[in-house]
Amino acid sequence: MPEPTPEPTPESDVLRIHAFAALEPGPRLMVMGGVHGDETCGTVGMERLRSELDEGSVKLLRGTLTMVPVANPLARRLLRREGERNLNRLFQPTPEGEEPADYEARLTDVLCPLLDQHDVLLDLHSFQSAGDAFAMIGPRNNDGTLEPFARAEEEGRLALQLGTTRVVEGWLDIYAAGLQQRNPGEPLDEAALAYGWGTNEYMRSRGGYGVTLECGQHEDPAAPEVAYQAIHAALRLLGMVSEPAPVREPPVLLRLVSVTDRLDDEDQFAREWATFDPVAAGEVIGMRADGAVLKADRDGFIVFPNPEALAGTEWFYFAVTSDRKL
Template structure:
């Protein structure tokens, strides 16, 4: 278990205009080794403090480092992944659960969430959105149009959908086809799933590779784009061309630390059906299930954790 003897403080910056308007919350550093969101948020705070940026209406809350313990350790997690099991608990069993209990009421007070992340492999920035409008049991939702507009205006070349669907399918596959119960599905909840469950909407922005010097620039620009789209600051919100939209269809776990990729993959590398992707420790080869794209290939994944995702072209338009 990680050392939590040092006191950690969740730093929250709130700005409120006298004119009513949308309520936006921006999170950085949900994972401690993802620093681009923190840098982008700190730059925005400095602009607001200096008067270089003026909030014209609504409320803006900025959390530069959502997981102080993980940041202090400079690793993805403190005691566990903060972006899983993200909902309040009466008796929080670990550090991330205690932080979740602080963040959930914060999200409750807002309409819109922008969660800033980065990833381990090489690859371009992209946005992640939730389901289309639906009344199903897994993730009912009625604000897909607004969420899609936010993802579109952020301006990444790709947008990805389908996280909770493939998480539920993965659980069922591991259980031999038995649908997962609510407790198991709750582990798949992150910040955006929680935000949607509270009547809001949210976009996760993956700003690029962890150490890419352009990633903090992407994060900072996205905050400005969201503020302009919501009419919270001056400036016209101009939508870029329609991005390529992909749908996650599967996730593959690393079963053994000897499992290896056949080559160094980058996020959004295209593969053809049957193309080899990786080889298991026992020599079994993993092939692409169909034409598609590798997402989040993680050479540092531990045994029993997500090794890579697989996506295909989506028919959805934002």
Template sequence: MTVSTAALTASDTLRIHAYAAIEPGPKFIVLGGVHGDETCGTAGIERAVAELDDGRLRLLRGQLTMVPVANPLARRRGRREGERNLNRLFEPSAPGMEPADYEARITNLLCPLLDRHEVLLDLHSFQSAGEAFAMIGPRDNTGTLEPFARAFEEGQLALHLRTPRVVEGWLDIYAAGVAQRAGGKPVDPVQVAFGKGTNEYMRSRGGYGVTLECGQHEDPAAPGVAYEAILSALRLLGMIAPEPGALPPPKPSLLRLVSVVDRFHEEDQFVREWATFDPVSRGDPIAVREDGSVLHSERDGFIVFPNAEALPGTEWFYFAVNSDRDLTQQPR
């Protein structure tokens, strides 16, 4: 049900900070608070805004836009979603159609904003314990799911965020999960579209984007990770002065998502408390279903986004393996 106008408050206003240098340059947008319980991106953005406003940080060229809280209703309620996940089905409502829910109304405001930019940094955090990491899109391709031609630029942005790990393969595995839930039947394009978020939208508009998972929701270091990522991206794009004596970014571990496992029943339980990027070997037990059957790892790899509180019928955890992709190599 759509949130009524009467139910909205002043705190549901979408606050947007925009800066434009006299010298032309890249058009860069940073989002925080796409999920209401993820506050580190908001804190990082507000720190950068304060430094731009008081002159400690100076924009040399281009245009910079920052949205500290992209989902005000979810933030006001202190939970991941207002009415649904804003980072799914991220596309404007069809012409003449009323937005289906609160998040659709927000999407209708954010999409035209993203349309005016070419680079996106979307700042998030996650529920389980674990280190910060970046998520990137596909390699250059001309396929139908997510055609793309700016993988090198996107990879460079991920590298310069200096996280120990970078993860690829989100939309492919989301689509595979949809097909899995349909029992192998032809996939409904609308269901796959529900897996498309801010970065997928940016790529569909000819730009590129990286999601930075800054750490666990309550990690006191996460706001600093978000802030430093904003500065690193601005330096890479030549929008602020370079850092004197800065070393080249270290080469991160690159992982590829290969599967997603759903939770079927509220009695389904993990065999232990997993953290994102916990390694497992082939044959290791991961979880026990309500009927007593044990889920074992089918290969060596890593647990990603384990969610012990997942609702039945939703994603329980993802599985990743080492990737052969090299983000430092330009395409030939």
């Protein structure tokens, strides 16, 4: 009898990378999915488009399209968010002369040089709580020290085309504020701040731009379609395919303004929240284990409520309507 096929291990994992290059030069778009192993919609959307490109029903007119359907094979094999850690944090190559610290560092050592070859990133995700799909963008143009950026208009145009009813800004600002909140009075820890870097932060640091698309709840049967349509939308916007663009209502733009950590496993939400549930000033959001009541300090929206958050990690974000114009 033949020997049974051994179970795959982290050492045997391989990143599948699908690349399509038109003969006419043009934009270089990279699409990623499966950065978190339990987020499968991007993988399904990419495989569908890959079949269309292979069979010729979709033709790439110019530029280069690279798709990574499963960016974290270990997390996907385990069907959980992380392999050894969150791949969408500390998304940077290992410093020269050092050994990769973990499995995800080995992945970034492959993925970062690949991103360096591209201009635009579309990173496809989903989320745990109920809620509608939305896009996340980076900062406005600035020359500050946290996240200097000069391509906000292009990034905003991409977000507008992805078909969501909402676009959210403000991730790295709020991540940095969360660090200060956990360590009041201390200088901002640069190593901890670097941990807040994800795929798009890396892409912007290399002169490109990127949008994260949260395609809906993990198990939402519509999420793969959202991912698939978004890839087509990006290709259309960049002039890489010839397709009619649907007429869309402009999305509502929100800005993250705070993050609240779960301090104890007994901290509980006041009710089952969904992403983008509206909250009125003074409304009770949750209760701490010691009986303290958390109330909204203004009108706004709950984002990424996680009733399963571990103590010491992000419990929920809070957003308000933004005055930014895309």
